[in-house]
Ligand code: SAH
C-alpha cells in the first residue's frame with residue numbers, strides 16, 4: 001500500500017468540439033424521428049449528475065438501495081472469485097457503490113487500477129477526488145467518453161472486472177442491447193468478468209412512482225436536458241412549456257420518460273438550425289429504462305457472447321446483479 005492520496009488522473013477521449021458535434025448530429029436527427037427523441041446521455045451535466053444522485057436517495061427509487069444491498073452481500077465473493085487487477089466502470093457517475101468492491105479489494109492488497117468511463121467530466125472529477133482521498137493505494141484513471149463508442153480506447157493493464165451498474169443497460173434501446181454486449185465482450189479477455197445491474201419487471205405502480213417521485217426530483221432531472229441543450233446548441237427554449245411524463249409500456253417492458261408540451265411551442269436550437277413547431281400534448285422521448293426478466297437478461301448476455309456465472313437478487317426480488325463471463 002502507498003501512503004498519501006494520489007492525484008486522480010482524468011483523460012479526455014474526445015475533444016469538447018467533437019462531443020458537441022456529436023450532440024448536434026444526434027439531437028438534430030432525434031428531433032426528426034417519430035416519436036421525437038433526445039438521447040438520455042445528455043441529462044448528465046454537473047447539475048444533472050447531482051440530480052441523479054438525489055434520485056438515488058428518494059423513497060420511491062428502490063433501484064440504488066436494492067443494488068447496494070446485493071453488493072454488500074456478494075462483493076467479497078466476487079472479488080475473491082475474479083481477483084481483478086483493474087476495475088473498469090461504464091457510466092460510473094460518482095462511483096458510490098463501487099466503494100463496496102474497493103473495500104474488499106483493499107483487504108487483499110496489491111496494486112489495483114480503477115478506470116471509470118463517463119460522459120460527465122464533473123462526476124468523474126468528484127469521484128476522483130473522493131476516491132483518491134479514501135483509497136490512496138488505488139490508481140485512478142478516469143476517462144471522459146461515450147461507452148457506446150469508446151470501449152476499445154481504454155488501455156488494458158491485466159485481468160479486468162467490467163462494471164455496468166445502476167441498470168444503465170436499461171437505458172439502451174432493446175435493438176441496441178445485444179450489439180452493445182458484443183462490444184463489451186470484444187473489449188475483454190477470456191478470464192475477465194462483467195458485472196451488470198438490471199432492474200427487474202415488477203408492479204407498474206412501483207415503477208411509475210420510481211420515475212415520477214412526489215418531490216419532483218425526477219421531473220427536474222428530465223427537464224434539465226433542455227437546459228443542457230439550450231446551453232450547448234444555442235437555444236432559449238422555455239422549460240415551463242414542458243411537463244415531465246413517466247409511463248410504463250407493458251408490451252416492451254420499459255419505463256419511458258417524455259417531455260410533454262403543455263401549450264403550442266416552438267423548439268429551436270440556432271446552432272443546429274432546428275426550429276420545430278410542437279402542438280400542445282406532443283411528446284419528446286428523453287429516456288427508456290428497460291426492465292428485465294431472467295429470459296430477457298439471458299438473451300442479451302448470451303447473444304453478446306457471455307454466459308451467466310452468477311445471478312444475485314435482493315431479498316424482495318426487485319433487482320439483479322449478474323456476473324457474466326465470456327462464453
Ligand atoms: N453507475 C452509477 C451512475 C448511473 S447514472 C450508479 O449506478 O449510480 C448513469 C451514468 O452513466 C451517468 O453518470 C452518466 O453520465 C453516464 N452515461 C450515460 N450515458 C453514457 C454514455 N453513452 N457513455 C458514458 N457515460 C454515460
Ligand code: AVI
Nearest residue numbers: 055166167168171211218289
Ligand atoms: C441511470 N439510469 C439507469 C436511471 C434509470 O433508472 O433509468 C436514470 C433515471 N431516470 C429517471 N430516474 C433515474
